[in-house]
Amino acid sequence: MKIIEIDNLIQLLSSTTPKKIGIFDNNTISFLKNIDELIDIERILTNYDLLLIPNWVYQEVKDSEVRTNYLENLLTKNVDIYIIDENIYEELIKYKTVWLYKFFLYSLWRLGEVKSFIKRNIEKNRPLENLEKYNVWLKLLYDNGFEGERLRNGRIKKKNAGEISISVLGLLISYMYFKNNHTITILSNDRDTYDFIKSAKLKLVKDNMFKQLESSIISFKSNDCIIKEIYLNDCMRSGQDISSIISFRDEKRVKFTINALDSSVEEHDEVLSNENFIRNLDDNSFNIIF
Incomplete structure (x- = not known):
């Protein structure tokens, strides 16, 4: 897979030409792989100027060689998909680290135990300007803040980490690059992803730091939305009908x-x-809607 360089990403997002940006979740990638032989998905995905997968999500993707190979195959069909490491979020947001902390905090607000962890172990009742370096508290959050489950391949899967990373990335682009008029779409079938972003948005509009700031709309494309788009745009391969896709x-x-x-x-x-x-x-x- 391609890993996008931070300078290239900032240049793309800072462009005066609005971009159609899609952010992938693992569950949508699994769904698209399952229906791959039934549809011409590249007709839909090539409409995006930029498709991103946060690294925390990509770690889940790599648990399946089938999913990884599917993404690699998409690259041969002129579908550009990039992995973005959470460590570069700070540079992407131009070192507004307090903003970044609040995007994480409000995204995981509904997760009581994780919220308590971040308040207790990262914020520690001190001014947000005095937090430890971003890469330090980010690692602490990922390693110890999320509930873990050891998989057969030995990797420890972190519950909700991928969805939180998607939420933060969407909010970051929405607020930081608002004037560039990009469209931001979350391709996910997980209701948590939808709820995390909606909840974070409600918290942000009440936060004095963000109250007067404008932000781009973040839209969502669940698997049902994709099925509808396939149906309306006749993206099914010859001999296939909608019932074949509905079975998935x-x-x-x-x-x-x-x-x-x-x-x-x-x-x-x-x-x-x-x-x-x-x-x-x-x-x-x-x-x-979702």
Whole structure:
């Protein structure tokens, strides 16, 4: 995989030409691998100017040789995907380390034990300007803050670490590069990722440090959104139909809107069966939020 150099990334994000930026989660990569033989996914992914995978997420990707090979194969189809190490977030945010700390803190706010850890072991009741160096407390957070599970390959998987890294990266680009008018899309099927970012945004608008600052919208593309995009853009390979892809769909809680009979908008947040999902695909007012 390609590891993007920090200077190149800053140059891209600082460009006056708006970029379409996608940030990948491991679960979406797994889904795309499962349906790879059924679709031409490059027709969708090549619409992005920049596709990023935080390193904490990539560590999960590498637990499967199949997923790793799938990403390598995408590179041969003119889909540029880059690994971004969390250690360069500080340089990416132009050394606004207090901002960076708050992006981490507010992203993991819903995780009570991890929030307590970061307050107790990193903040330590001292002014945020006096925190230890970023790379020091980042390592402490990853090594000791997240619950760990040892896998068969010997790696210790850190629960929620990847989702938090995605959240921080999205917020960082949203606030730091707002004037560049980039679009930021999180490609994830994990509701936690959605909740972490939404929760962090609510905390940030109430924080005096960010109250007067503008930020770019962060949108989300769940697997259901991808299925709908494949369906509407006819990205299925010859001889395949939507039912082939639906067999890989999780019947999960979906947040969506549809138009009511009086043209008002109904908001829904419910488990959507595969049958009802397919039925809604032909409704032009069916819009998936997550």
